[in-house]
Amino acid sequence: MRTLLTMLGIIIGVAAVIAAISIGNGAKVEVEARVASLGQNVLSVFPGSFSTGGARGGWGSRSTLTAEDANAIIREVNNVVAISCEVRDRSQVLANGRNWNTQIVGESPDYLSIRAWGLASGAMFTDSDVRGAAKVCIIGKTVADELFNGEDPIGQTLRIRDIPFKVLGVLQSKGVNLFGQDQDDTVVIPYTSAMRRVSGRDFLSAILIQADKAENMERIQQETAAVLQQRRGNREPDFTVRSQLELAEAATETAKTMTWLIGGVAAISLIVGGIGIMNIMLVSVTERTREIGIRMAIGARGRDILLQFLIEAVTLSILGGAVGICAGMLVSKIISAQAGWPTVTSNTSIIVAFLFSATVGIFFGFYPARKASKLDPIDALRYE
């Protein structure tokens, strides 16, 4: 019982370390996956500049982005493979006597390739649809389920703000994005239709750009900003060009910070556990003073006694470490099941946790073991 209590500090510390690292790893993997689901080598141009006196322009506010800007980018920036003009809105959508509130996003035909988003069925609208501001749409799986409930939506009509739109295709399921939003809850229409018919806007919400290679993204980012700035003359920049890489970095930074934080707490817990071991070993040494005296009388050298007690301390800590590793893995599995994150328990972290607990045992067990080895056999034999 006493042994169990002593090991508790180590068990908790190691479990916390393992859980923290596993969850952190899992979060990183999850974030990377979600960032990847944004598409491949994607840059985004947003209205509003983060540098104008700290005041941020939000989505669509004071936007000066136009389709001509997009055309200029395609013309003048090298290594741009695809581009899409984006107009974001929200509206009720009616079909089949049902209605559903969803996001209406106007895009160019390149949108699907930029987002690396395939169609489950049907086809994407075309450039001629864009030119004619056609009343056609692609819907996501959530919308398809809500409005058409298992029936084939292709060829059917839904109404956005009382305007009928023909469904051309259904998107493959993508799940939840970086910000926790359901990406399948969407209706995609030509951006021209969005601007002229549905939302009545003159300016775009964003411009999505796809680079051919990741290496070129930084240059494309700078050149795009230059092209857009040139088109605006000497005005303050009222747009921001963001690359997908930056997004990924920012997200992983958060995950990393969290991991370090929990890891720090866990390390402290390990130290406390180590102090617990030292305490118990000191008590043990005192209780076994007689025994130490006998062993010395029989021929144990100081070194032998030191080793004996050190081994006992290390055994305690390693056992606690092993239990802690199992407990930590269990905890991360539970959290993974609850939160829907994957958790990845790497072998390195297990080895590190093991070494850590062994080190704690050696370090905190040393002082009591040394004390034991320095006992005088005559006094020790006389100890009551």
Next chain:
Amino acid sequence: MQNDAVIQLENIHKVYQTGEVKVHAVRGISLTITRGEFVAIMGSSGSGKSTLMNTIGCLDRPTSGKYLLDGVDTSALDRDELAEIRNAKLGFVFQGFNLLSRTSALENVELPMLYVRHAVPRHEQVERAMKALELVGLAGRADHHPNQLSGGQQQRVAIARALVNQPALLLADEPTGNLDTQTSIEIMGVFQKLNDQGITIVMVTHELDIASFAKRNIIMRDGQIVSDKLVERRSHHEVELARLREAHQSVKLSA
């Protein structure tokens, strides 16, 4: 140099410093004990007999004087070397048995072999421990734990432990102090049998009855030897046991 002297003490002095007070526990003792002897050292408390035992047992170093144990000059040895000598040449038997309570009798007897310089292989450890237990008549209880053994049996395990490294001599400190009369005689019987087989025994006791089982009695007072004589009417364990049984019988008959 093959010497018959197992213990050779020359003018041993031991002075303790306890705070302000200097205690001269042993004052100039010279003593020779040869192989095969059975010596009892007696004295009241404060006579210095415990201090002398500690010196003989290499647990403590004399302040001055020379101590040769089985021919080895112990004054030249450091702490670790003293430990080695204790392991190789001495066997201790204590008043309180001093067995490890959570280990079996066999494992207790094996303990000294743990600390031997050149490690003893496992099977040999078991062999030698069993032989030692046979010597004291406890081979059948090798797997018992001390709390399953009577006082006399525990002391016998302790004696076996003391013998397992085949020491030059057995040192017993009040070996019957915690035992009743009959068991004390039985333990003295074990000692006498071992001594008959050639094992040298030095015993400290304050009981005259027990001392008379030995062959030679040394009496100490105030740190010096005041008497060193061969025992004239030596007790024999079988005789004493029979006498004890008769005494018990008569008590029963008269009750």
